[in-house]
Amino acid sequence: MLRLSLLVVVVSAATSARAQVDGGAPPDGGGPADVSTEEIDKALKNDVAAQKAKAQPGQTAPAAPDAATAAPGMASGQPTSGSGFGAAMGRIFTSLNPDISAIVDFAAGWFQDDDGTIKSGDDPQSTGFKAQEIELALQAVVDPYFRADIFLTIPDLQGIEVEEAFLTTTNLPANLQIKAGIFRAGLGRQNAQHLHLQDFTRRPTLNAQLLGVDGLRAPGLEVNWLVPRLPFYLVLSGSAFSVGPANADVPLQTFGGGARWDFAYVGTARAFFPLSETTSLYAGLNYAHGKTSQRVSANDALPSTVDGLTLYDNYYDNLYGADLYLKWKPANQSRTYASVAWQTEYFLRDIPDVVVGGSKHRQLEGGLYSQVVVQAHRRWYFGLRGELMGIPSGDNIKREYAGAGSITWALSEFSRVRLYGELRYGPRFLPLDATPHPARLAAAAFLQLEAAIGAHGAHPF
Amino acid sequence: MRALAAALLLLVGVGRADAKVHVVTSIETFADLARRVGGDRVDVKPLSHGYMDPHFVEPKPSLVLDLNRADLLVHVGLELEIGWLPPLILASRNERIQPGQPGNLDASARIPVLDVPTTKVDRSMGDIHAAGNPHYWIPPENALVIAREIADRLKAIDGAGTEVYTANLKRFEDELAHRRGEWEKRAASVKGVKVVTYHKSWSYVSKWLGLVEIGYVEPKPGIPAPPSHIASLIGFMRREGAKLILMESFYPRNTVDLVAQKAGAKTLVMPSDVGATSDIKDYFGLVDAVIAKLTTP
Numbered sequence: 021m022l023r024l025s026l027l028v029v030v031v032s033a034a035t036s037a038r039a040q041v042d043g044g045a046p047p048d049g050g051g052p053a054d055v056s057t058e059e060i061d062k063a064l065k066n067d068v069a070a071q072k073a074k075a076q077p078g079q080t081a082p083a084a085p086d087a088a089t090a091a092p093g094m095a096s097g098q099p100t101s102g103s104g105f106g107a108a109m110g111r112i113f114t115s116l117n118p119d120i121s122a123i124v125d126f127a128a129g130w131f132q133d134d135d136g137t138i139k140s141g142d143d144p145q146s147t148g149f150k151a152q153e154i155e156l157a158l159q160a161v162v163d164p165y166f167r168a169d170i171f172l173t174i175p176d177l178q179g180i181e182v183e184e185a186f187l188t189t190t191n192l193p194a195n196l197q198i199k200a201g202i203f204r205a206g207l208g209r210q211n212a213q214h215l216h217l218q219d220f221t222r223r224p225t226l227n228a229q230l231l232g233v234d235g236l237r238a239p240g241l242e243v244n245w246l247v248p249r250l251p252f253y254l255v256l257s258g259s260a261f262s263v264g265p266a267n268a269d270v271p272l273q274t275f276g277g278g279a280r281w282d283f284a285y286v287g288t289a290r291a292f293f294p295l296s297e298t299t300s301l302y303a304g305l306n307y308a309h310g311k312t313s314q315r316v317s318a319n320d321a322l323p324s325t326v327d328g329l330t331l332y333d334n335y336y337d338n339l340y341g342a343d344l345y346l347k348w349k350p351a352n353q354s355r356t357y358a359s360v361a362w363q364t365e366y367f368l369r370d371i372p373d374v375v376v377g378g379s380k381h382r383q384l385e386g387g388l389y390s391q392v393v394v395q396a397h398r399r400w401y402f403g404l405r406g407e408l409m410g411i412p413s414g415d416n417i418k419r420e421y422a423g424a425g426s427i428t429w430a431l432s433e434f435s436r437v438r439l440y441g442e443l444r445y446g447p448r449f450l451p452l453d454a455t456p457h458p459a460r461l462a463a464a465a466f467l468q469l470e471a472a473i474g475a476h477g478a479h480p481f
Numbered sequence: 482m483r484a485l486a487a488a489l490l491l492l493v494g495v496g497r498a499d500a501k502v503h504v505v506t507s508i509e510t511f512a513d514l515a516r517r518v519g520g521d522r523v524d525v526k527p528l529s530h531g532y533m534d535p536h537f538v539e540p541k542p543s544l545v546l547d548l549n550r551a552d553l554l555v556h557v558g559l560e561l562e563i564g565w566l567p568p569l570i571l572a573s574r575n576e577r578i579q580p581g582q583p584g585n586l587d588a589s590a591r592i593p594v595l596d597v598p599t600t601k602v603d604r605s606m607g608d609i610h611a612a613g614n615p616h617y618w619i620p621p622e623n624a625l626v627i628a629r630e631i632a633d634r635l636k637a638i639d640g641a642g643t644e645v646y647t648a649n650l651k652r653f654e655d656e657l658a659h660r661r662g663e664w665e666k667r668a669a670s671v672k673g674v675k676v677v678t679y680h681k682s683w684s685y686v687s688k689w690l691g692l693v694e695i696g697y698v699e700p701k702p703g704i705p706a707p708p709s710h711i712a713s714l715i716g717f718m719r720r721e722g723a724k725l726i727l728m729e730s731f732y733p734r735n736t737v738d739l740v741a742q743k744a745g746a747k748t749l750v751m752p753s754d755v756g757a758t759s760d761i762k763d764y765f766g767l768v769d770a771v772i773a774k775l776t777t778p
C-alpha cells in the first residue's frame with residue numbers, strides 16, 4: 021500500500037532520473053567512477069591474499085557461492101529470501117500504522133556578529149555546537165476523506181513545537197482541495213519548505229525579516245484549486261490564518277497585528293511549464309493582506325510606544341511576491357549525474373498609511389534572494405546564494421547585501437554533510453535602537469550534519 | 482473575484498466529453514499491457530519512460546495533470562515509486578485514484594514477490610526495497626497476472642466494455658503463450674549461466690530463465706560500493722567463472738566496466754522497461770530484446 025506524503029520527510033539529495041542512452045552506448049569520458057582503478061588493484065591484492073590465507077587449511081575454492089567466501093551483497097549474503105503471498109500480505113497489515121520518520125540537523129560553527137544577525141527559527145541560533153532542529157513526522161491517510169500530516173519539531177533544544185499539523189481533503193469534487201490545521205503558508209517557495217529541503221544551512225533572511233522567525237506559519241484554512249482544462253499546471257489558492265503577534269524585539273512582522281478577527285489572507289497562483297524533458301519552470305505569484313505586528317520588551321526605547329508596541333504596529337498592509345524555480349536535469353543522468361536549479365524570490369511590503377512624526381506616509385520595503393544549486397557529481401552539490409534586502413529600503417528593512425556558498429555531500433539518500441559560509445554587509449539588527457548604524461561586514465560559517473530515519477519520504481518538485 | 486467564480490462554474494459545469502477510460506501507468510510496460518487489454522476503449526499515458534530510473538522519476542507538477550484526468554492508475558507498488566508518486570496522487574485531487582479506490586491498481590498485489598526480507602532490515606543495508614523486490618514485470622507469467630488485474634479493474638470501471646476486455650485479454654494470453662515457448666527455447670542456452678547484476682533488479686528474470694546471480698555491483702542500493710566489495714566481487718567472479726554483468730542504462734557505467742575488465746566479463750546494458758531504447762515499443766519487444774541481449778555471443 022502506498023502512502024501519501026504531501027510534505028516531505030527526506031533529505032533532498034538523490035541519485036536520480038535519466039536521459040535516453042541507447043542500449044549499450046559506451047560512456048565516452050563519462051562521470052567519475054565511484055572507485056578508482058588504483059583502489060581496486062590494492063583491494064584486489066588484499067582479497068587474493070585473504071583467499072590464499074583461507075585456502076591454507078587444505079580447502080579448495082568453493083564451487084558455489086557460500087556465505088563464507090561471498091562478500092556482503094553477494095547473492096548468499098542478501099538478507100532476503102522469502103517470497104509469495106504471505107510475505108506480501110504482511111506489509112498490508114503493518115501499513116495501518118502512520119508513517120513515522122525523524123530528521124535531525126546538527127550544526128557547528130560561528131557567527132561573527134551573533135547578536136546583530138537576523139535569524140530564522142530553524143537557523144543555527146548562535147556560535148558553537150547546535151542541535152539545529154529535531155523533527156518528528158507522523159503521516160497517514162485518515163479515512164476516505166482526509167489524510168493527516170503532523171510535524172513536531174524541537175528547534176535549538178528549546179521545547180517542542182508543532183511545526184505543522186494539518187488535514188488535507190482527498191475527495192472534494194471540482195479539483196478542489198482543502199487544507200486545515202496549522203501549516204506553513206504556500207506563500208512563495210521556501211516558506212512552505214521544511215529545513216531539510218533547504219539547500220543551505222540557514223534560510224535567506226527574507227522571510228525572517230518580513231514574516232517572523234518561522235515565516236508565515238499559523239493555524240488557518242486553505243482552499244486550493246487545480247484549474248482544469250488548461251494545457252499547463254496551474255493551481256490557485258486562497259487561505260486565511262490567525263497569525264500570532266510578533267515576538268518582542270524582532271523585525272516588524274507583516275502579519276499578526278490587530279484583533280483576533282484580523283486574519284492574514286493569502287492568495288497564490290502557481291504554474292508549471294515543462295519547457296523540455298530536461299528543463300522545467302515553476303513560477304508563483306503571491307499576495308497577502310493583514311495587519312502589522314511589532315513589539316519590544318523595553319518601553320522607553322525608540323521607536324517603541326506604550327505597552328511594548330511600536331510605531332509600526334497595527335497597520336493594514338499588503339505583501340506582494342513572485343518566485344521562480346528553473347531546473348535542468350537530464351532524464352537519464354547516469355553519465356554525469358548533473359543538474360542545475362535556480363531559485364529566486366522577491367517580496368514587497370506596502371504599508372499604505374503609517375503615521376510617523378504626525379504625518380501619514382506610505383512605506384514600501386522589499387528584498388530578494390537568488391540561488392543556484394549545481395549537482396556536479398552523484399553525491400556532490402554546490403550552492404551559491406545572493407541576498408539583496410532593502411529594495412526599496414525603509415525604516416524597518418535596511419539595505420543589506422549577503423552572499424553564501426554551500427557544499428553538500430550526500431552520503432546516501434538519508435544522510436548528508438554540508439559546509440556553509442556567508443558574508444553579510446549591512447547595518448547590525450538592533451530593534452531597540454533607532455539611531456542609524458553604519459554598515460558592517462559580518463561572516464558566518466557552519467558545518468551541518470543531517471540524517472533521516474524511518475518511513476521513506478518523497479521529494480516534491 | 483466574480484470573474485473567477487464565473488470561470489470556475491463554467492469549467493466545473495463542462496462534463497467529461499470523451500467516453501474513453503483514461504489509464505495512467507507509472508512505467509511504460511504497464512502502459513503497453515493496458516493498451517492491449519483496453520484496446521480502443523482506453524486512452525493510456527505512462528508517467529515515466531523506459532530510459533528513466535523508475536526509483537527516481539522527477540515529480541513534475543505536469544504529471545499531476547495526467548493523474549487528475551485518470552480513471553485508473555496502474556503502478557508497480559512494493560515501494561518502487563515511494564520517492565515520487567504518492568505526493569503526485571494526493572496533488573491530483575482525483576478521488577478515483579486514491580489508495581483503496583478501484584481506480585488505484587497496485588499491480589504487485591497478486592505477484593508472487595521475491596526477495597521479501599525475512600530478517601529485520603535497516604538502512605545500513607542501503608535504500609532497500611523492504612516490501613520485496615518490485616522489478617517483477619518482465620517474465621511472462623507475471624505480465625499475465627498484471628494484464629488480468631488490469632482487465633478486472635477496467636471491467637469494474639467500465640462495465641460496458643466487459644466483453645471487449647475479456648476478448649482482448651484472451652488474445653494477449655494466446656499470443657503470450659505462443660511467444661513464451663519461443664522465448665524459453667531461445668534462452669535455453671543461458672540456463673545455469675552465472676551472472677552479476679548492478680542493482681538487484683533481475684531476480685525475476687533470473688528465476689524464469691535459470692540464470693544464477695552470484696553477486697551485485699551495488700551491494701547496498703544507493704550507497705557507493707567500497708573498493709573492498711568491488712575487489713572481492715572481481716575475485717569471486719574470477720573463481721566462479723561469471724562472465725556477464727547485467728545493468729540498466731540508467732546506472733553509472735564506469736564501475737561496472739572496471740569490474741568487467743578486471744574479471745574478464747562482458748557488460749550487458751539491459752532494457753528493463755518498454756521504451757528503454759527507442760526500438761522497444763511494446764512488452765513483446767521488451768522480452769525479445771532482453772533475450773537477444775542475453776543470448777547474443
Ligand SMILES: [Zn+2]
Binds near residue numbers: 615682
Ligand atoms: Zn529497485
